[in-house]
Amino acid sequence: MAQRIYITGIGIISALGNDTEENLTALLEERSGIGQITLLNTIHKGKFPIAEVKLSNEELLDRLKLIKKTNLTRTAMLGMIAARAALNSAGIDDVRNCRTGLISATTVGGMDRSELFYEKFLNDNQKGRLRDVVNHDCGDSTERIADYTGIHEFITTISTACSSSLNSIAFGAELIRAGLVDRVLAGGTDSVTKFTLNGFNTLMILDKNNCRPFDETRAGLTLGEGAAYVVLESEEQVNKENKPVLCELTGYGNANDAYHQTASSPEGIGAFMAMQKALQMSVLKPGEIDYINVHGTGTSNNDLSEGIAIERLFGEDVPAFSSTKSYTGHTLGAAGAVETVISILSMRNNVIFPNLNFSTPMKELKIIPVTSLKKNAKINHVLTNSFGFGGNNSTLIISKADSIE
Amino acid sequence: MKDIFITGLGNVSPQKTFDNSQFLDEVISVSTNQLKCQDPNYKEFVPADMIRRMSRIIKFGVAAGKICLADASCEMPDAIITGTGLGCIEDTEKFLSNMISSKEEFLTPTSFIQSTHNTVSAQIALLLKCHNYNFTFVHRGLSFESALLNSILHMDSGEANTVLLGAMDEQTRNTFLIQQRLGQIKQKPVDNLQLLKDGSRGSIAGEGSAFFLLSSDPGTKNYGKIAGLDLFYNPTQSEINNRLSKFLEEKGKPLDDIDLLICGMNGDQKNDKIYHALQEVMLPKTPAAVFKHLCGEYFTASAFGIWLAAKIIRHQHMPEVVSLKHSSSGKFRNILFYNHFRNIEHAFILVTQS
Numbered sequence: 001m002a003q004r005i006y007i008t009g010i011g012i013i014s015a016l017g018n019d020t021e022e023n024l025t026a027l028l029e030e031r032s033g034i035g036q037i038t039l040l041n042t043i044h045k046g047k048f049p050i051a052e053v054k055l056s057n058e059e060l061l062d063r064l065k066l067i068k069k070t071n072l073t074r075t076a077m078l079g080m081i082a083a084r085a086a087l088n089s090a091g092i093d094d095v096r097n098c099r100t101g102l103i104s105a106t107t108v109g110g111m112d113r114s115e116l117f118y119e120k121f122l123n124d125n126q127k128g129r130l131r132d133v134v135n136h137d138c139g140d141s142t143e144r145i146a147d148y149t150g151i152h153e154f155i156t157t158i159s160t161a162c163s164s165s166l167n168s169i170a171f172g173a174e175l176i177r178a179g180l181v182d183r184v185l186a187g188g189t190d191s192v193t194k195f196t197l198n199g200f201n202t203l204m205i206l207d208k209n210n211c212r213p214f215d216e217t218r219a220g221l222t223l224g225e226g227a228a229y230v231v232l233e234s235e236e237q238v239n240k241e242n243k244p245v246l247c248e249l250t251g252y253g254n255a256n257d258a259y260h261q262t263a264s265s266p267e268g269i270g271a272f273m274a275m276q277k278a279l280q281m282s283v284l285k286p287g288e289i290d291y292i293n294v295h296g297t298g299t300s301n302n303d304l305s306e307g308i309a310i311e312r313l314f315g316e317d318v319p320a321f322s323s324t325k326s327y328t329g330h331t332l333g334a335a336g337a338v339e340t341v342i343s344i345l346s347m348r349n350n351v352i353f354p355n356l357n358f359s360t361p362m363k364e365l366k367i368i369p370v371t372s373l374k375k376n377a378k379i380n381h382v383l384t385n386s387f388g389f390g391g392n393n394s395t396l397i398i399s400k401a402d403s404i405e
Numbered sequence: 406m407k408d409i410f411i412t413g414l415g416n417v418s419p420q421k422t423f424d425n426s427q428f429l430d431e432v433i434s435v436s437t438n439q440l441k442c443q444d445p446n447y448k449e450f451v452p453a454d455m456i457r458r459m460s461r462i463i464k465f466g467v468a469a470g471k472i473c474l475a476d477a478s479c480e481m482p483d484a485i486i487t488g489t490g491l492g493c494i495e496d497t498e499k500f501l502s503n504m505i506s507s508k509e510e511f512l513t514p515t516s517f518i519q520s521t522h523n524t525v526s527a528q529i530a531l532l533l534k535c536h537n538y539n540f541t542f543v544h545r546g547l548s549f550e551s552a553l554l555n556s557i558l559h560m561d562s563g564e565a566n567t568v569l570l571g572a573m574d575e576q577t578r579n580t581f582l583i584q585q586r587l588g589q590i591k592q593k594p595v596d597n598l599q600l601l602k603d604g605s606r607g608s609i610a611g612e613g614s615a616f617f618l619l620s621s622d623p624g625t626k627n628y629g630k631i632a633g634l635d636l637f638y639n640p641t642q643s644e645i646n647n648r649l650s651k652f653l654e655e656k657g658k659p660l661d662d663i664d665l666l667i668c669g670m671n672g673d674q675k676n677d678k679i680y681h682a683l684q685e686v687m688l689p690k691t692p693a694a695v696f697k698h699l700c701g702e703y704f705t706a707s708a709f710g711i712w713l714a715a716k717i718i719r720h721q722h723m724p725e726v727v728s729l730k731h732s733s734s735g736k737f738r739n740i741l742f743y744n745h746f747r748n749i750e751h752a753f754i755l756v757t758q759s
Binding site for chain 1: 637
């Protein structure tokens with residue numbers, strides 16, 4: 001990369017907790033956020049566990065401390081909380097002191113309220129409260145975050161299924177590299193909805209127990225919700241303000257599996273290419289990666305395909321890896337950013353968070369994930385994967401800011 | 406910025422634009438406030454067994470993409486980048502409706518699988534076996550513009566020499582009814598060809614998919630160049646004017662060099678005022694063209710507008726049906742495109758003759 005790009009702030013809200021500190025504590029205590037459904041109003045309550053953010057919509061709204069009660073979706077509120085936290089963490093109180101962009105990602109946008117609207121509307125098309133449907137599209141949550149944080153210079157939204165927010169971070173880096181902005185708030189948000197829960201259920205890829213990524217007995221994913229954002233800043237901006245950085249964004253890669261709308265190719269071709277491209281950009285050899293935060297959804301298909309791609313790329317020397325979806329559930333459009341934040345926490349605290357619920361190695365693979373908290377881990381470079389429907393495969397690499405000179 | 410040539414077009418819209426040999430020779434008019442796509446023969450573009458499962462947006466999106474690739478004689482683009490406001494809304498509503506009516510039981514996965522916003526770009530990648538960069542933007546009235554920006558950045562950095570850029574949105578009975586209740590669609594039926602004369606609140610519903618093959622190589626024929634883009638959020642009127650001055654200055658094109666302004670007027674008086682204000686102050690004498698009376702209003706209607714710019718450059722002719730203010734010179738070297746969506750998302754795009 002011509003211009004170095006640093007991450008100077010992080011913000012997250014997930015089933016593990018409502019701020020970064022709470023998320024870190026849960027990760028260190030090996031405490032999963034997955035549990036029985038409490039907030040979502042569905043017939044599947046008690047049947048499938050999910051990883052809900054433990055705040056009701058009213059509680060989320062209270063946290064935002066808005067002067068005016070506005071019409072917000074759960075997706076937007078989660079995003080606003082994590083976005084503000086990321087800016088605070090980067091010590092930014094004036095978003096307009098340099099050119100600042102916002103790139104957000106989501107898969108279902110305002111679906112949580114569209115579900116309420118359509119329930120009435122389908123019976124009588126003059127019924128249903130319009131304020132429950134005007135925020136349906138994916139751009140809405142981004143504009144609410146922009147208005148809440150004051151970001152005005154550049155905003156957009158990405159939706160590439162479950163790789164969405166990794167792509168928003170990568171695109172944010174591209175904007176800075178092109179000199180269009182100096183700083184970007186990038187990440188994603190998704191709330192759990194009946195739409196997605198039922199959708200994954202029809203595909204028969206929801207585990208009735210907590211998800212067990214990379215385990216021989218894995219039976220599907222566990223749905224989660226949350227939002228996470230990182231603040232990316234150009235080297236120039238960081239130097240100008242002489243500010244501390246959390247890490248450097250050294251590479252990203254995007255490839256398409258071009259195999260099937262939902263299934264991954266048996267040889268993980270898209271996954272392999274995405275990781276390879278990211279390594280090329282970061283000018284790192286596979287052996288220099290210290291930890292992989294895998295996509296690891298816990299579905300039979302993903303983990304096998306991703307595992308094969310990892311074995312092919314890293315050979316005999318596969319780095320320590322784990323899927324933290326065993327903690328957060330699969331947060332869909334937010335997953336890439338959630339896992340980037342977790343990767344940063346991992347790097348900054350010299351720990352590798354384990355892949356919970358693992359007991360039996362997969363018979364097709366030689367590799368097994370990290371199964372207990374690994375302390376005093378020396379982590380200079382982390383690679384994280386996010387793969388989505390439509391064969392959208394993305395990889396991001398972050399590096400310790402002092403590890404490249 | 407490097408030279409970015411438009412070497413291929415594919416446009417499935419409420420007009421018969423899927424045939425690249427024509428240029429609005431025949432104009433479709435309706436008075437239902439709903440403009441829906443004219444269908445090409447989908448069998449020419451998509452395997453028959455796939456057509457059955459596809460919703461309308463996937464069919465017309467994939468067809469537009471394939472028409473574009475064929476027009477540019479491009480077999481494998483270095484990137485596929487798309488924009489869509491509502492994505493596969495028909496499949497989304499189908500799954501949602503079934504879920505509600507069957508109380509979350511006995512559901513089948515097809516419409517859920519196809520409901521993701523990246524479905525069209527994914528299906529094109531799948532048909533081409535294209536493993537390259539694949540991206541989808543979903544930001545309301547900037548969905549197409551964001552995809553264009555990503556394409557420009559990708560070509561500028563040398564990561565791609567060819568980009569298949571596209572936009573798509575579909576309308577359904579439900580989206581129409583909802584937009585009508587929201588006042589975004591006119592309450593009384595109007596003839597689409599008289600849209601701008603109406604002056605009442607709202608516009609008419611539209612849909613479509615336009616694709617562009619962007620190439621760093623001018624090829625043997627092209628439709629001009631993408632010479633610049635500026636997208637912005639929630640500006641005041643004076644910010645719009647200032648931004649235009651700055652944009653054209655950066656591109657080295659004084660206002661006098663603009664041969665044609667294509668703008669996104671949609672028949673809603675409040676909406677169109679923004680365009681009139683810019684015209685009066687900045688471009689009072691510049692010839693002007695409009696397009697939303699041909700394709701309707703939707704999040705990615707601007708892609709139809711850029712298709713129009715590319716065709717005018719190529720043919721050096723502006724069809725009467727799009728003309729708002731005549732061009733006496735009849736020369737079209739520099740076309741300024743301006744669109745805003747409900748005065749929230751705004752964009753300028755400069756298309757020039759190569």
